[in-house]
Amino acid sequence: MGTPARRTGLGLVILGALCWGMGGTVAQKLMQQYAIDLNWLVTTRLCLAGILLLSIQFFVKDRSQIWKIWKNGKTAMQLMVFGLLGMLTVQYTYLASIKHGNSAVATLLQYLAPVMIIVYLAIKERKLLSRQDMITALLAVSGCFLLLSNGSVTQLSVPTPAIVWGVLSGIALAFYTIYAVPLLEQYDSLVIVGWAMLIGGSALAWFHPPWKINLAGLQSEAYLYLVFVIVFGTMIAFWFYIESLQSLSPKETSLLGTLEPLAAVLTTVFWLKEPFGVFQWAGTACIIGMILLLALYQRTNDG
Template identity: 60%
Template sequence: MSPDTTAYPPQNRKIGLLFVIVGAVLWGVGGTVSQKLMHHYGADPAWLVTIRLLVAGPLLLLLQFALKDRRQIFGVWKDRRIAPLLLIYGLAGMLAVQYTFIASISYGNAAVATLLQYLAPVVTLLYFLMKQRKAPTRLELTTAALALIGCFMLLTNGSLSSLSVPAPAVIWGLLSAVAAAFYTLAAVPLLRKYDSLVIVGWAMTVGGLALAAIRPPWNSPWPTLDATGYGYLAFVLVFGTTLAFWFYIESLRNLPPQETIVLGSLEPLAAVLTTVVWLHEPFGLWQWGGTVCIIAVVLLMSLRGRA
């Protein structure tokens, strides 16, 4: 069954389309700019993740304070059922997905890291199939096969003798997909009661504080940034994280979730294009084929959600 688009007025749909497209592109470009900060300016991955979380988290809470129900900001911590879940979500969800993603970029590149993270829907599918002890449907088998083929093409560029990206980048990227699946599933009970800006804002803040306690950013080597480097850092913090998330969430108010998921596929495409065109990373024909396969997985998963 297709989503009921009549529930979304045409003007609102235009706003929703603009928000999801801009948000997805900002997310994708943000990963590539993070790669520039690490590879060119020597930014430490843990330092970058800590700064990213401790800036974006409070900014999202400020958006909640200015635009929505400000009572939720501290009210969530008074909820004895939700507060422990929020702590777990901040550590095992937000911090895990952010660190594994940035680590994958640091060892490889933003294109491969983003595409590997986009295997999260397949991880989620496998989790539910095992939990429910169900046999996969034809569509689910097709999705899993496409994911495996896409991974093979992306990581080997058609050669059985070697990987086209370093093994640590692959390991961190696959861990990022697992973390992203947990991040998505663990958010469900939290978002039933509280606004997304509150949940993600606090999750980022909790994750950033935890990582800062383990790896204090003031003790990490500060990258040698020139004016351009600081511009890149500001882009990652404000546009590639804070605004990207906010725009994506706002799009859900004006578009059916299936359309948001499909248009969100612009994120890996933006990451691939900027990595290849701007950073001049080599990307072979087989890898482009793998990119198409992994994006097709996302599209098939959205079709599965319409059934």
């Protein structure tokens, strides 16, 4: 296990990934069982989590960065684009996929983002895919087919809207990942993501004000689920993930991050009792295998 700092890092990334995966499943329960509005949930989740992350930055880290980022016109514009086209889009499409399908499928489809990035970079740099890339893509395509069709060549086992939103979520995550790099090289990640969440949530609030909803009729357990989605499934998940990078390499963190889709699948199947066929389990294994392969391959390249 190594040093105490390393053990702490391992604990943080494992807890962060589990919270992320379970957060999607709890959001599914809120939308499908308690009829919580998708727009309201996205707005509230982003705004509150953004405020919490910026508060952590203010009290724990370098508070001067919170406002410094707005003093440069270029970075301010990049942050606005990231908040609207990156953060808001990836959160909305992900939760929309969950609403129309389930957390397991939505999370696994979102994890196609690494393959999308590989293909995009190959086209951009006019390079052929390596053997490693081909294997990764094959696992992704095979996993998707099995997951969405449960082995049938004539019909899908997942609602079409869930698939469309899930693929859009993967595309949004790919953009989110690539576009954030220049910003993350200049400012703390809590500042970037905290502001991006607040920007995205505030933009959606113009069209769907979070205060225009009647929660009085909700059962007490629904409020607990809301707290979990906002605090644990969003703020704590991201904070722990970032903190783990203080004592672990990025590749180790990404490797353990594969617990997220696994947690989403297990909680969806065993807690929400969603039907999951044998071929869908095989598809899940293919996609998680793809993620592990990418993480291990990059870790080897980085020495």
